[in-house]
Amino acid sequence: MKNITSAISFSPSSQTLFYDTLDMAWVGFSSTLFIFPNILLLIATIFFFYAKRKPQINEKTKQFSLPPGPKAWPIVGNLPEVIQNKPTFRWIHKIMEQMNVEITCLRLGNVHVIPVTSPEIGLEFLRKQDSIFSSRPFNMGADLTSGGYLTTALVPFGEQWKKMKKILASEVLSPEKHRWLHGKRADEADHLVHYVYNQCMNSVTGGVVNVRIATQHYCGNVIRKMIFNKRFFGKGMADGGPGVEEEEHLEGLFTILEYLNSFSVSDYIPWLRRLDLDGHEKIMKKAVASVRKYNDPEIDERIQQWRNGAKKEQEDVLDVLVMLKDKNDNPLLSPEEIKAQIVELMIATVDNPSNAVEWAIAEMINQPEMLQRAIEELDSVVGKNRLVQESNLSQLNYVKACAREAFRLHPFAPFNVPHVSISDTTVAGYFIPKGSHVLLSRRGLGRNPKVWEEPLKFKPERHLKDDGSGVVLAEPNLRLLSFSTGRRGCSGVTLGSTITTMLLARLLQGFTWSLPPTMSSIDLTESVDNLFLAKPLLALARPRLAEKLEAFRLHPVGPFNIPHVSISDTTVAGYFIPEGSHILLSSQGIGRNPKIWEEPLKFKPERHLKDDGSDVVLDEPNLHLFSFSTGRRGCPGVTLGSAMTTMLLARLLQGFTWSLPPTMSSINLTESMGGLSLEKPLLALARPRLAENLYTSP
Numbered sequence: 001m002k003n004i005t006s007a008i009s010f011s012p013s014s015q016t017l018f019y020d021t022l023d024m025a026w027v028g029f030s031s032t033l034f035i036f037p038n039i040l041l042l043i044a045t046i047f048f049f050y051a052k053r054k055p056q057i058n059e060k061t062k063q064f065s066l067p068p069g070p071k072a073w074p075i076v077g078n079l080p081e082v083i084q085n086k087p088t089f090r091w092i093h094k095i096m097e098q099m100n101v102e103i104t105c106l107r108l109g110n111v112h113v114i115p116v117t118s119p120e121i122g123l124e125f126l127r128k129q130d131s132i133f134s135s136r137p138f139n140m141g142a143d144l145t146s147g148g149y150l151t152t153a154l155v156p157f158g159e160q161w162k163k164m165k166k167i168l169a170s171e172v173l174s175p176e177k178h179r180w181l182h183g184k185r186a187d188e189a190d191h192l193v194h195y196v197y198n199q200c201m202n203s204v205t206g207g208v209v210n211v212r213i214a215t216q217h218y219c220g221n222v223i224r225k226m227i228f229n230k231r232f233f234g235k236g237m238a239d240g241g242p243g244v245e246e247e248e249h250l251e252g253l254f255t256i257l258e259y260l261n262s263f264s265v266s267d268y269i270p271w272l273r274r275l276d277l278d279g280h281e282k283i284m285k286k287a288v289a290s291v292r293k294y295n296d297p298e299i300d301e302r303i304q305q306w307r308n309g310a311k312k313e314q315e316d317v318l319d320v321l322v323m324l325k326d327k328n329d330n331p332l333l334s335p336e337e338i339k340a341q342i343v344e345l346m347i348a349t350v351d352n353p354s355n356a357v358e359w360a361i362a363e364m365i366n367q368p369e370m371l372q373r374a375i376e377e378l379d380s381v382v383g384k385n386r387l388v389q390e391s392n393l394s395q396l397n398y399v400k401a402c403a404r405e406a407f408r409l410h411p412f413a414p415f416n417v418p419h420v421s422i423s424d425t426t427v428a429g430y431f432i433p434k435g436s437h438v439l440l441s442r443r444g445l446g447r448n449p450k451v452w453e454e455p456l457k458f459k460p461e462r463h464l465k466d467d468g469s470g471v472v473l474a475e476p477n478l479r480l481l482s483f484s485t486g487r488r489g490c491s492g493v494t495l496g497s498t499i500t501t502m503l504l505a506r507l508l509q510g511f512t513w514s515l516p517p518t519m520s521s522i523d524l525t526e527s528v529d530n531l532f533l534a535k536p537l538l539a540l541a542r543p544r545l546a547e548k549l550e551a552f553r554l555h556p557v558g559p560f561n562i563p564h565v566s567i568s569d570t571t572v573a574g575y576f577i578p579e580g581s582h583i584l585l586s587s588q589g590i591g592r593n594p595k596i597w598e599e600p601l602k603f604k605p606e607r608h609l610k611d612d613g614s615d616v617v618l619d620e621p622n623l624h625l626f627s628f629s630t631g632r633r634g635c636p637g638v639t640l641g642s643a644m645t646t647m648l649l650a651r652l653l654q655g656f657t658w659s660l661p662p663t664m665s666s667i668n669l670t671e672s673m674g675g676l677s678l679e680k681p682l683l684a685l686a687r688p689r690l691a692e693n694l695y696t697s698p
Ligand code: HEM
Pocket: 001, 002, 003, 005, 152, 153, 154, 165, 168, 173, 345, 346, 348, 349, 352, 353, 416, 417, 418, 419, 481, 482, 483, 484, 485, 487, 488, 489, 490, 491, 492, 493, 495, 496, 497, 500
């Protein structure tokens, strides 16, 4: 749920009010005349509020002081500086640097906001005193996104949070459900490769790929597929890219993330919300509506399908949520709870993986030896004849180190989701009043020079362990903040790690990335308003596997099996076979052996059909023909290899009517001299035989 995290970081650039701290005069950047009455109203309201509610003075303040921070104005505290210094997260980090502190305290209205950049202090908040800091703020963004606090991540501590968190842990994000949903993630990983491949082959762009579009839409596709069992709300694009519906949906999700915790004045002086002085509420309402416009009809229809019996089998997360029952066998979740929770799951999924992978590839293109090292790892773990699968991810330590380094150096959000204290306490020797908003700085932790050598350098190898043990993306000790820790820690660690690693691994394995023709290096400048790359990454991609896959297609089986070498003298078939002999089983000789096969040179598939109608398999452990071999050196990929071969042939035969090209009277079946492939690549006339829509989206 990092994204939610992310939301807290930004000060959207649409802000148009600036405050002059010297003469206390508000200056309307765009229209002073328009803003002036608002300001008067603001000041009057603040005074009214203040007169009614004096800040509570706790006895503890007498013993411990608040963390150090900039001097606060009466009543409004540091809000004037927050308004004046946009984006707020950069200002906060700057003052912490200037004060040389790892914890500070700003007072925004009546709220103490406590940014932290030290892992030790962070752990005191989120581990040692976890129970005190386990609530969330009430604010406009959380209210709108969570449908009035019906969800998990954005909900203050209480029964609703407990109920939803438990449901996510046991029914949506459990290891069992993770396995159950594997096929959907696998589809989207294949779709990603297909989409990027189409971009590479696009003669208009010359193979230059917009990596941000690819990564963000992959994340959007994965979560839509897991929840709704569909990637596209509409038809999508012929090249596998997003249609207008998915573009709008994703833009809505990222806008929510941007404005969720964006230091809006009304987050700290709640009655100002109705004035919507900074326009954030209008933007948020529109963004939430544009997401729910697509989500809600799917949800309503599905509830109906279960009610009227049209749906009988659970196929995705939505089915699971709809079918949860309480102890009286009534629906456990209301439609509104389901709708709000789904928005939250979506924002939790799309931001961190896409941003980290975009940054990682940008950094790696500028240091090509990293690309090389990652590719070597992929080739040695996975090989070149098949695409990386989730079962390989645990072995891809260097690839994971690259993703982890991107989380460290380039988090999506400057701060973690706010933690709100439910009672007064002291942390690191400072008084922390009840109701404080604790903001662990993802940027500050990840770049803390006391923790990281050369913190501004992208160095994935710093995460590799000397004992070669597995690299993980989680960091419960808060040396960097990826999934956080404690009772409010991320519920989606496994899913988030899988999506991130698979995204990076597929892009690296499938394509060779380099600079677009006109560039000498990737510009790694960060956007001013947020932590994205200032400009979406455009990079040249060339398929790396195509050549190998083509070789595989043309030479499915070499003339001989891979040599078997004997490790001692022995006799076989009455002959002496010395130690170190190379045994070459001839696949050609076996398959064409006239003692085994009648008319061995004729292509006669029916010879493999069994009289009893039982299944035909491609495996032949008796070596009457040579497919996957047998014994301890036999092929471990029988199932995958059989599935791929059969699917390849079946799809081509089902999808198309094949015939001779116009100028030929028959296909020339001459074998090449150097191998067993056709001498010339097969050219054949194909005509679609199925409905047109089956060809347009993969
Ligand atoms: C790489 C991907 C992800 C990262 C880096 C990440 C990170 C985070 C972070 C930093 C938090 C806040 C923790 C805190 O308040 O201390 C969080 C919370 C959360 N995340 Fe994730 N997240 C990711 C993916 C996901 C996914 C895929 C899901 C589910 C689909 C998810 C669900 C949640 C939920 C429900 C919470 C709220 C927990 C609570 O408030 O009790 N996250 N995540």
